[in-house]
Amino acid sequence: MSSETTAWWSTDLVRVEPGKIELSGYPVEQLIGDASFVDTIWLMLRGELPDRSSSRLLEAALTAGVDHGPQAPSIAAARMAATCGVGLNNAVATGANLLGDVHGGAGQQCMELLAEVVRRTRDGEDLDPVVADVVRRHRYVPGFGHRFHPRDPRRDPLLSLVESAVSEGVVDGHHLRAAQAVERALARGRSKPVPMNIDGATAVIYSELGFAPELGRGLFVLSRSVGVxxxxWEESRSGTRIKGPIPRSLLADYTGPEPRDVPHRD
Structure with missing residues (x-):
């Protein structure tokens, strides 16, 4: 077999041979029972196993993003798909495929924003003017405010864990301080604050842990796929067939022209 053939799908991730599976060099039989699923996620994405504190922080972020109810478009779409005779894998894929820039992308966008703030302050600019500039350029600042929660209940416990990790020297806290500065800037001149939401809080965690913004999106998809x-699965067991977006007794409002005849054509 030529080297060109074996190099076609070359990978640093896994070695598979008869009787052997190694993930980044670690035998899978040693990982089973000793490494958690979160540890293995880190291993597959970063090439090394995380320390206990980093693993705990990643697990908290993944846990926090698992679900936000059946009204979320990705969840609703998966539930509808499950009533249409497709397999469970198709229903999950339907939901996950809705996680794009608008629904599911704010975490990555927030990570990119925080990365800019951190980069510019490391280059010598003062924090507050940098934050003011970044906030001014965004009509909607990703990762802050919530259409449903006045204060996202996931914010405080997640940021508390980050603060503990900073005090323990696990992470440096630059992205946390950047996010807190954005939060303060958004609150100025308002009667109500605009606190971080789940996307902002997890963006802080993923950034502090050194994940690229694109992986922040991927980690959110991985987390939310559990809820999907x-x-x-719950909807597939309901016995309902072809469940649409609104109850069958209701019809969507029609806003087009009134009934009219097709004009006669010679």
Missing amino acids: LAHA
């Missing part, structure tokens, strides 16, 4: 799977 659970909802699809």
